[in-house]
Amino acid sequence: MKPNEVRVSDSERLSCSSTKIFIDNGHGQFTAGKRSPDGEFREYHYNREIAKRIVSDLQDRCYDAELLVPELDDILLKERCRRVNAWCLIHGKQNAICVSIHVNAYGNGVEWTEASGWSIYTSKGKTTADALADCIAEAAKKYLPNMKMRADWSDGDIDIEEDFYILRHTMCPAVLSENGFMTNEKECRWLQTREAKQAITDLHVEGIIEYLEQVGSVSCQNR
DSSP: OOTTOOOOOHHHHHTTBSOEEEEEEOSOTTOSSOBOTTSOOBHHHHHHHHHHHHHHHHHHTTOEEEESOOSSSOOOHHHHHHHHHHHHHHHOGGGEEEEEEEEEOOSSSSSOOOOOOEEEEEOSSSOTHHHHHHHHHHHHHHHOTTSOBOOOGGGSSSOEEOOOHHHHSOSSOEEEEEEEETTSHHHHHHHTSHHHHHHHHHHHHHHHHHHHHHTTOBOSOOO
């Protein structure tokens, strides 16, 4: 926080946007695999660090953001979706979004590979999550100018469609981002830099805010 910046209180924050923002940090400390070939990079830890940064930044800008999984353990996907849907049932599925943070992998987990790039996923078919994915992807192009954008343009937009549980079983718009490859040695080393962590945080924050402005869910000017 800047010296002269005033943190917005919880009551004031809720009045700035009608949308609840769930930030999901993928996997947990005991999830098998989910690490770089040399074992130094642990995805659960990285996802949680990035997710916390995104939540903190959004809260400082007066948005109602929440970490979906504060635990270190790998909470079942069914429970993750239940948490989101329980809120949606009370407040309305149109008043929430879910963004799941991950790092990609390829190969046997023992050897470094050449697969690289950033991508974002939605469930299959035309869904309300497509616009959210588009906004985050546009921000990714801005903040990751040197990273390959992995995309599926067959249906006219950049997101890749998959039947990931977190995307299919949440009632609200939900997307999943894969922020580089921990199995690519060069990309893995870069992901751990301060520059990379800030860029990945910024692209999610900017993309989410752009989406909320597009759907008319912002009632304060605090970008």
